[in-house]
Amino acid sequence: MKIHHIAVICSDYEVSKKFYTEVIGLQVLREVYRAERKSYKLDLGIGDQYVIELFSFPDPPPRQSRPESCGLRHLAFSVEDLQAKRDDLMGKSQRCEEIRTDEYTGKKFFFTQDPDGLPIEFYEA
Structure with a gap:
């Protein structure tokens, strides 16, 4: 068994896309806009290894605390x-x-x- 990818929901798609690609240095593997959900889905990789699935959704709730809340x-x-x-x-x-x-x-x-x-x-x- 191995990890396939990690999903991240962002509040501002363009800002997060720039962060993960231009600042962190991940590569865009695939990008789709899902009109019915008003949501982007961006598959990011290290080289061709799929690692992060970046989502945008309208009005997602904020992260609860750093970093000791339950979850990721x-x-x-x-x-x-x-x-x-x-x-x-x-x-x-x-x-x-x-x-x-x-x-x-x-x-x-x-x-x-x-x-x-x-x-x-x-x-x-």
Whole structure:
């Protein structure tokens, strides 16, 4: 078994599309507009590996809290050069937390967030 994809609902489709593609660096695999739902569905990948399904819906409720509400806590991406990724994001005006070290694995990581406040973690490969 393996993960097929993770679904994310956003409040502003164009802002989130730009974030996940231009800031994070995911590739658009497929984009459709579903008129009957007034909803976009954007399939995003790392290369051709499908990872995130981004949805827009009219007036979705906001996220309850950061990050300890029930449900999805955060998304995490593994990167080879953690400092380079953080520098790249900050160069795109993305706020990033300081790099920390996982006390159990000894690996380094940091958090940022998407336009709707969903925590995004980058973890040292």
